[in-house]
Amino acid sequence: MVFSDLGRRLNAALGELSKSDVVNDEVVDGVLKSICKALLESDVNVRLVQELRGNIKKRINVKSLPAGPNGKRVVQKAVFDELCDLLDPKTQAFTPKKGRPNVIMFVGLQGSGKTTTCTKLALYYQRRGFKSCLVAADTFRAGAFDQLKQNALKARIPFYGSYTEADPVVVAQTGVDKFKKERFDIIIVDTSGRHQQEKELFNEMIEISEAVRPNQTIMVLDASIGQAAESQSRAFKESANFGAVIVTKLDGHAKGGGALSAVAATKTPIIFIGTGEHINDLERFSPRSFISKLLGMGDIEGLLEHVQSLGLDKQQNMVKNLEQGKFTVRDFRDQLSNIMKLGPLSKMASMIPGMGDMMNGMDDAEGSMRMKRMLFIVDSMTEQELNSDGLIFKEQPTRIMRVARGSGTSVLEVEETLSQVRVFAQMAKKMGGKDGILNQMGGAGGLKKDPKQIAAMQKRLQSMGGLPGMGGGMPNLGDISKMASGLNMGDLSKMANMFMGGANNGGGPGGLDFGAMMNQFGNMRGMPAARGGRRRR
Numbered sequence: 001m002v003f004s005d006l007g008r009r010l011n012a013a014l015g016e017l018s019k020s021d022v023v024n025d026e027v028v029d030g031v032l033k034s035i036c037k038a039l040l041e042s043d044v045n046v047r048l049v050q051e052l053r054g055n056i057k058k059r060i061n062v063k064s065l066p067a068g069p070n071g072k073r074v075v076q077k078a079v080f081d082e083l084c085d086l087l088d089p090k091t092q093a094f095t096p097k098k099g100r101p102n103v104i105m106f107v108g109l110q111g112s113g114k115t116t117t118c119t120k121l122a123l124y125y126q127r128r129g130f131k132s133c134l135v136a137a138d139t140f141r142a143g144a145f146d147q148l149k150q151n152a153l154k155a156r157i158p159f160y161g162s163y164t165e166a167d168p169v170v171v172a173q174t175g176v177d178k179f180k181k182e183r184f185d186i187i188i189v190d191t192s193g194r195h196q197q198e199k200e201l202f203n204e205m206i207e208i209s210e211a212v213r214p215n216q217t218i219m220v221l222d223a224s225i226g227q228a229a230e231s232q233s234r235a236f237k238e239s240a241n242f243g244a245v246i247v248t249k250l251d252g253h254a255k256g257g258g259a260l261s262a263v264a265a266t267k268t269p270i271i272f273i274g275t276g277e278h279i280n281d282l283e284r285f286s287p288r289s290f291i292s293k294l295l296g297m298g299d300i301e302g303l304l305e306h307v308q309s310l311g312l313d314k315q316q317n318m319v320k321n322l323e324q325g326k327f328t329v330r331d332f333r334d335q336l337s338n339i340m341k342l343g344p345l346s347k348m349a350s351m352i353p354g355m356g357d358m359m360n361g362m363d364d365a366e367g368s369m370r371m372k373r374m375l376f377i378v379d380s381m382t383e384q385e386l387n388s389d390g391l392i393f394k395e396q397p398t399r400i401m402r403v404a405r406g407s408g409t410s411v412l413e414v415e416e417t418l419s420q421v422r423v424f425a426q427m428a429k430k431m432g433g434k435d436g437i438l439n440q441m442g443g444a445g446g447l448k449k450d451p452k453q454i455a456a457m458q459k460r461l462q463s464m465g466g467l468p469g470m471g472g473g474m475p476n477l478g479d480i481s482k483m484a485s486g487l488n489m490g491d492l493s494k495m496a497n498m499f500m501g502g503a504n505n506g507g508g509p510g511g512l513d514f515g516a517m518m519n520q521f522g523n524m525r526g527m528p529a530a531r532g533g534r535r536r537r
């Protein structure tokens, strides 16, 4: 991701501060100079950069800074807060509510990513329990309806469009009326893009808008336009009552910083960012989370939101099993499928403090192929095998051959999968039982909502991977622990349990230990493609 370059440069600038013995005007000026240079090269407007520099200087009184690391933290915190401020439009966007129709209309220039983002957003809400659908009112571009249809079918989202009606207003209105009658919560209307013809774009937007009366109009902006995003979002803000922006293609453009800060400067809320072509590549935008991630400090809030939104299930059984010191092949299967639902591991890792850099170069495709093959393997097992801890295969090795054949994998791969299960089963044995660490701590699912526990976990998360955020010198920014104390501990422990695969090599329950997961992924190379297996009954 191009943004990681900006993140690295900002981190390096803050690293200068950590390395220096004293904090004086010269050191602070040096740090600010490097930060401003990095921002300017990411196409952030000169005026905004100057403002940021001035604001940071105003916040820091070098003469009265406390000595040692605390003084450095004051500077780092001022930089962090001002970077957040740079991206903060300071306005609230419309929030859809369940149980009533929320009509969301998309507008944007041609090729900005509207059609793709419509489906991403519909899926985002669908995963959060909203009944979502799509209306293809882009009658301008031949093939737009087919594109939306294809995306919608893939994501299993109901859609409406017409091959014969050429008037986008009629299509939009018919589709919205139909879905309102069918009591959909989220009705997303995709409209035509225009090629730099803002006037026409806004005229059409107003016409469709009058027909469907959207609760929210979203303008999709391609990050590559950089600072030009300012004029577009300003014009948009003036014509759309409930306007919000989604900035797309932040995965591929060095000008992303320019686009985000330009939109924020017009006080138009940025609600999501597009970070890839895949349907899952849509992230809710929050300046603090974004800057946290950019600086390698992770985004625990985002991680939790993501995990909760996926409705990862089947944890209860595993928690119960773990408390008794048991771990079955079925538990392994459930964890595997939960991890796969999370999306690319590199994306997950960027939400965990210090993990982002560690994952650089990790091949997501290889990792997920290996996991898929493991799923094929366990899906070819009988109920009796799934409920066992895997020893049954040792007693009757012909089972291994049968599973390999059924899953289209090799005997070696089945053995490797079973040895993973055994490693986890051994860990579970150590952790569980009356005297196990889990019960001593109140059970795997029973971590209390104790701020001390949360802070300890946050610290542990930040120290993980040996890459503390903010120039290598900042263990905790206070803001993060504040954020963490607002988290639901039950969910956090649930999430931790999800990664129980490695949770107790060194830590206790609730500590995410990606070490084992990474090891597992480290092993996941060079495996041939498999055909899917079918579960035997």
Ligand SMILES: Nc1nc2c(ncn2[C@@H]2O[C@H](COP(=O)(O)OP(=O)(O)OP(=O)(O)O)[C@@H](O)[C@H]2O)c(=O)[nH]1
Binding pocket: 108, 109, 110, 111, 112, 113, 114, 115, 116, 117, 138, 141, 144, 147, 192, 193, 194, 248, 249, 250, 251, 252, 273, 274, 275, 276, 277, 281
């Ligand atoms: N890398 C990347 N590509 C994206 C992103 N969002 C969309 N795209 C790609 O951008 C291209 C254009 O996207 P569309 O959704 O067709 O754009 P559109 O705005 O609907 O285009 P028109 O209908 O012609 O106005 C496609 O190839 C998408 O896959 C993103 O966040 N990152």
